Amino acid sequence: MIGKENPKLKRVRSLLRSTEERRESGQFVIEGKKLFTETPRELISEVYLAARFEKEEAAFLAEMRLYPAEKYPGEREKSSVQKDGGLFYEVVEDGRFDTLCDTRTPQGILAVVRMPAFSLDEILSKENPLLVLLEEVQDPGNVGTILRTAEAAGADAVFLTAGCADLYAPKCVRGTMGSLYRMPHFAAGETAVWQAAFSEKGIGIYAAHLAGSVRYDTPDYRKGTVFLIGNEGRGLSDAAAQAADTRVRIPMAGSLNSLNAAMSCGILLYEAARQRGFKV
Secondary structure: OEOOOOHHHHHHHHHHHOHHHHHHHOEEEEEOHHHHHHOOHHHEEEEEEEHHHHHHOHHHHHHHOEEEHHHOHHHHHHOOEOOOOOEEEEEEOHHHHHHHOOOOOOOOEEEEEEOOOOOHHHHHOOOOOEEEEEOOOOOHHHHHHHHHHHHHOOOOEEEEOOOOOOOOOHHHHHHHOOHHHHOOEEEOOOHHHHHHHHHHOOOEEEEEOOOOOEEOOOOOOOOOEEEEEOEOOOEOOHHHHHHOOEEEEOOOOOOOOOOOHHHHHHHHHHHHHHHOOOOO
């Protein structure tokens, strides 16, 4: 069982709490059985279990091919991955494990995971790609939900500006429900950079905007399309709104003056999917 001063646990805690640590290392932490099963095996670097989990979840350990590292000291020095695709785990005392976690009621399993890599050239070279760009969307729940929605609606990628919530922060990771492994995502760069990149590829830029002159269901989204979604409180910056080819609005009844960012994104994506003959 890992001791309380083990440097590995200090690093896990740092990865959970520090955006800078995650970016520098290219790693992040996942918690819980659901996310563990969603994570590609080749991305998992380390696995930690609460002592109670090891005792109570024998069936899960067998299904996931998880092996106690202490029984394979020679093998685990070579690789964290067993020959049969299984993984070694280390056990942490229950109370100490719980203090590591970001969730209020930890299930008892967490893992250090390498960030997935995607090809930007491949995405931008697709025929008529369907894309989303988030500008300073700061709520982790919104960012995670948008990634899930993008996958569900058949989008090709999500772009995030520097002011967005960290996609690999614990709440964002949980919100994606595994979509961050499957939905390509990229840093957007400055407005002039992404505007030029999309325009060069003939991708139409549509800004979700309260002052939009066109209803959201009017344009033809069957061609290459990117939807711009702005900050929860301020909306899109003037620069981003001006970079768009078209500003579209989602009509609202009642006294509301805005919709949730994730909701707006979902409405736009599913309208594009409808136009494209979306079938599952």
